[in-house]
Amino acid sequence: MIDVLISGAGAAGLTLAIDLARRGVSFRLIDRLDVPFSGSRGKGIQPRTLEVFEDLGIVDRIAAAGSKYPPQRLHRGDDSYRDEQNMALEAPIVGEPYRTPLLIPQFLTELAMRNRLAELGGAPEYGLELIGFEQTNDSVEAQVDGANGKETIVCRYLVGADGGRSVVRHALGVEFPGKTLGIRAIVADISLDGLPRDAWHRFNDGDMARQISFCPLPHGDVFQLQAPISHDGDMELSVEALQSFIDSRLPIGKITVRDVAWASCYSMNARLAERYRVGRVILVGDAAHIHPPTGGQGLNTSVQDAYNLGWKLDGVLSGAPDWLLDSYQAERRPIAAGMLGLATGLLEKARHGDMRRGREVHQLDVSYESSQVSLRTSKPDALLIAGSRAPDASIRGAAGQPARVFNLLKGPHWTLLGYEVGGGTVSSRQGLHVHTIGAGGDYHDDQGHFSAIYALKAGDWVLVRPDGYIAGTAASDGLGALESHLSAVGVV
CATH class of the missing domain: 3.40.30.120 (Glutaredoxin)
Structure with missing residues (x-):
């Protein structure tokens, strides 16, 4: 029997695996995909997540693979434009060594995480899908299916890090209330001719029928295309189809698509699981909450879920009281609820072309003041109260x-x-x-x-x-x- 089975090898699952590995907790990390995710989707790393990555030993690798956000170039119909920096690019201070979000495609973030996990003796197992599980008072029996057939894995805890359509959450019967936000969008990693790489290019801002943007991803020739699309029908994602799509929103010939590395269409949702834990089964990341991409909160909140959970799992496995594991939901669910409100509010601003982002997205002010893990002590005059982030010095x-x-x-x-x-x-x-x-x-x-x-x-x-x-x-x-x-x- 292993201690923990993690279903889902995205950013949340990898964070948890790294933390468990460095603690000597036995685990397996599985993913239904045959190969690692290859897209840029969650491309923004917030300052608090950079602090987490420093603790996990990968912040410099992440920074080397990424870059600062470029200014946004707002193109007008007469071929003129205006540059503005919508991200708060603040110099580090002693207590906050990271104060500027980092631009890095998600697949490179996860590559750095897999490399760190390998140094600690672990690795994801791809092509292995969780198909069911049953739990008792002291264990979980999980059924998985892969190229070598079906297998039963017995573990003390099962963690569902398996995304917004989580098999684990569905099997638990946990409700996932929220709403569809009425926006369907395309995101694609493309190589193109016609745009310089010194800015994040935005066209037709405020016009949801024609809006389109191209963000240059670091250290290469790839741009991330983002645009709202119609709710009706399927959309082809070939070079030819994307060329036609771009030509329908920009003057024909302005941009030429050379290659499509990855592309996806999705509907924006804001949803929050009613429970994060049922017995010995726990939800993290997108399995527990899904956000619109505005504000760059999804991947970051997921990483910090897993970072909060890892030490509590280790503690309970080592004999700590069960309430410590309950504190995971008590602490993280209100944070996700707040991030949902923030991201949906930013989405509404983005509909009208307002893409400014400040400290509110950095997650440096997350607090667990009301948590049972936060001790009410004899120092009422303390500047840094229990539950607040410990600053650097x-x-x-x-x-x-x-x-x-x-x-x-x-x-x-x-x-x-x-x-x-x-x-x-x-x-x-x-x-x-x-x-x-x-x-x-x-x-x-x-x-x-x-x-x-x-x-x-x-x-x-x-x-x-x-x-x-x-x-x-x-x-x-x-x-x-x-x-x-x-x-x-x-x-x-």
């Missing part, structure tokens, strides 16, 4: 080398940081890293970044969860509450 090791708070948080462990506390005040235990910052500590706050950003006083402590959110803060006389909280979540 520049520090220096006692041996003299520069370091960052994110270096201390990186990995599958909990982290307890003490400011000007001296040493030997907290007992060591498996799954908990303890660091002291300040005079006499193993790290020094030479530039004052840590004390300024975390707003701690001498003797204060901050406990950070494995997914980089603050579990609680305490003054020196409240340290026992943090240690009790660690015991309550299974870190003993």
Whole structure:
């Protein structure tokens, strides 16, 4: 019997597999497709997801394969145009090292994730489809079908990361309420002649019958075509058909299509599963929520679902109480609901040609303040409350080398940081890293970044969860509450 079976090897499934692999949790990752997904679909990586990718060890690979978003070039009917930057391109600051979304086609993001998983000893199993499952009090028996016939996989937990048409969700009978948004669209990766690659070209903005855009994807000659299309009939996706489609919206001969690498038509929906967990079966990513593409929230929310789930699965498998796993739905479902509202609101603006995106899409302000995992401590004056994202800060090791708070948080462990506390005040235990910052500590706050950003006083402590959110803060006389909280979540 394995610990976890993950059905679906997209971004959510790969994130969970990487996290479980680095924790030593046994799993299998299967996907019904015969080969990995090859399209650009989810092409925007938000700043908070970049922080997640840093922790997982792939942020530099992702950045090397991607680029900043180009300006949007709004073409007018008289061949003139106006350039504008609709993405908030902000310089990093000490506490937020990533503040600008990254443009990278989804297949390259997932390639970097598969390579990282291979380094950890894992790999997706393609051409293996989940066809059914039954669960008991202590296990799940899943039936899968592939080239070698049917197989039964027994696992302690089954995770459905199998997309908006999730077999797992349907089998559970979980309702998926929401609405179809009345827009059908095409997205395609094409090579073309006729447009420079220095801008994201938009034509006929605000006219849903003729609107069309071409975004240059990094490090190559491919553009991502996006356009709303009619609800009636099927659309051919050949070079000739796409050429005809483009010619119907632009002057004939303005753009020449040379090749189509990938193309898809879809109807935009906004839906949210009523439950994320039924017994030993759990939903993540698009299986739990689907968004319109505006704002670039879908892939990012999916990655962060899996990042939230991984350490909780590990904890419960290692003896933590079951409520910890219930906190996955309690924390992530409200976030998805908020993202659905954000994405649909941005879609309505996009109908009228308004494509501006700001901090609201970066996901740096996601908070789990009301979660059971967030401890109400004796420091009501804390600037960073329990449930908020733990920021970065520049520090220096006692041996003299520069370091960052994110270096201390990186990995599958909990982290307890003490400011000007001296040493030997907290007992060591498996799954908990303890660091002291300040005079006499193993790290020094030479530039004052840590004390300024975390707003701690001498003797204060901050406990950070494995997914980089603050579990609680305490003054020196409240340290026992943090240690009790660690015991309550299974870190003993």
